[in-house]
Amino acid sequence: MRVYFDNAATTPLCEEAIEAMTKLMRDHPGNPSSIHADGRKVRSAIEQARKTIANLIGASIGEIFFTSGGTEANNMALNCSVRDLNVTRIITSPIEHHCILHCTDKLEEQGVEIVMVNLDKKGHFDLDHLELLLSDKNKKTLVSLMHANNEIGTLSDMSRISQLCEMYAAYYHSDTVQTVGHFPIDVSKTKISFLSGGAHKFHGPKGVGFVYINGDNMVKPMIHGGGQERNMRAGTENIYGIAGMAKALELACEEMEQRHQHIAGIREYLKNALTENFEDIQFNGDADGEHLYHVLSVSFPPSPKSDMLLLNLDIHGISCSGGSACSSGAEAGSHVQTALGTDPKRKNIRFSFSHTNTKEEVDYLMEKLATIIPVRVKVV
Numbered sequence: 001m002r003v004y005f006d007n008a009a010t011t012p013l014c015e016e017a018i019e020a021m022t023k024l025m026r027d028h029p030g031n032p033s034s035i036h037a038d039g040r041k042v043r044s045a046i047e048q049a050r051k052t053i054a055n056l057i058g059a060s061i062g063e064i065f066f067t068s069g070g071t072e073a074n075n076m077a078l079n080c081s082v083r084d085l086n087v088t089r090i091i092t093s094p095i096e097h098h099c100i101l102h103c104t105d106k107l108e109e110q111g112v113e114i115v116m117v118n119l120d121k122k123g124h125f126d127l128d129h130l131e132l133l134l135s136d137k138n139k140k141t142l143v144s145l146m147h148a149n150n151e152i153g154t155l156s157d158m159s160r161i162s163q164l165c166e167m168y169a170a171y172y173h174s175d176t177v178q179t180v181g182h183f184p185i186d187v188s189k190t191k192i193s194f195l196s197g198g199a200h201k202f203h204g205p206k207g208v209g210f211v212y213i214n215g216d217n218m219v220k221p222m223i224h225g226g227g228q229e230r231n232m233r234a235g236t237e238n239i240y241g242i243a244g245m246a247k248a249l250e251l252a253c254e255e256m257e258q259r260h261q262h263i264a265g266i267r268e269y270l271k272n273a274l275t276e277n278f279e280d281i282q283f284n285g286d287a288d289g290e291h292l293y294h295v296l297s298v299s300f301p302p303s304p305k306s307d308m309l310l311l312n313l314d315i316h317g318i319s320c321s322g323g324s325a326c327s328s329g330a331e332a333g334s335h336v337q338t339a340l341g342t343d344p345k346r347k348n349i350r351f352s353f354s355h356t357n358t359k360e361e362v363d364y365l366m367e368k369l370a371t372i373i374p375v376r377v378k379v380v
């Protein structure tokens with residue numbers, strides 16, 4: 001038996017996305033830039049996908065640009081705002097995904113001021129501190145704060161951050177890779193300059209995503225060549241990925257409430273089982289509050305048994321993660337845990353779920369955990 005509890009790293013493809021993609025692969029040979037009928041058919045599939053995604057997040061069609069995934073979307077938002085919108089200061093946080101942090105490192109080398117917002121122990125951004133930073137209006141600023149942290153699951157208050165950015169005339173970018181398709185996002189209600197999505201986090205294909213760029217922001221091409229993506233990103237489009245992504249997002253939004261209920265039930269079931277059966281278990285992030293319902297980040301007490309936990313779970317047929325996807329499998333420390341000042345001797349494991357998981361799988365995990373860490377009985 002294999003149990004897949006690593007859905008924050010990536011989700012299995014949904015059947016509907018596979019069908020949408022294989023139909024295009026089989027029946028439509030055209031290049032979307034060709035003007036003949038075969039080309040036009042594929043062009044129309046791309047534009048239909050753009051319309052679907054735009055509608056689902058309250059955007060205009062012209063505000064959605066397809067990318068190779070969340071990483072590219074985030075890089076594009078940061079780089080374009082510095083290059084084209086005169087941004088000279090970026091306010092971000094030390095718990096962002098590496099695709100933000102490594103990008104801001106590069107921008108810092110180019111002279112952009114990078115400022116970190118304060119955090120609390122649960123990974124919430126200190127919005128008073130953000131306001132204080134924003135009140136220095138001398139520099140054109142981009143605020144880049146993730147909607148939800150991929151390792152510990154803490155959610156940020158997008159609408160409050162949006163209000164603050166508007167008050168202080170700052171651009172606002174949010175890495176929404178973990179929340180698109182999981183939480184309602186409506187850019188017509190929450191004003192935001194840029195946001196990002198990656199199809200593989202909501203049961204779409206890997207290697208495709210999108211960036212939303214608010215139509216008020218006049219940004220220039222990122223990749224030069226043919227005029228694809230309205231000149232922003234040249235190169236023949238990943239038509240299969242785009243079609244699969246739109247289908248998967250459509251389904252994720254349609255079934256959002258049911259999936260949410262189901263997944264939250266599984267997460268709670270595991271959380272209770274761990275609390276009841278193991279001593280000194282802690283949960284990272286705001287586990288009972290503003291939190292991703294598909295992520296449970298568990299902190300196990302230090303012990304020789306828990307040191308090799310990730311590997312042992314894998315051997316027993318359970319896929320989960322030690323931190324984010326990039327470090328999954330590796331036993332390296334996490335920049336998120338370091339920033340939050342958690343005890344480095346404890347062992348952090350991220351279990352992340354999808355609507356395809358079951359409570360029986362949680363029972364299986366608990367059974368295997370008991371053989372790996374035999375510290376079960378609580379002394380009352």
Ligand SMILES: Cc1ncc(COP(=O)(O)O)c(C=O)c1O
Pocket residue numbers: 008009068069070071072074097099146148149150175177178197198199207209324325326
């Ligand atoms: C919060 C967050 N941002 C960005 C990314 C990168 O997305 P992609 O893998 O689509 O490039 C991930 C993926 O793990 C993520 O969780």
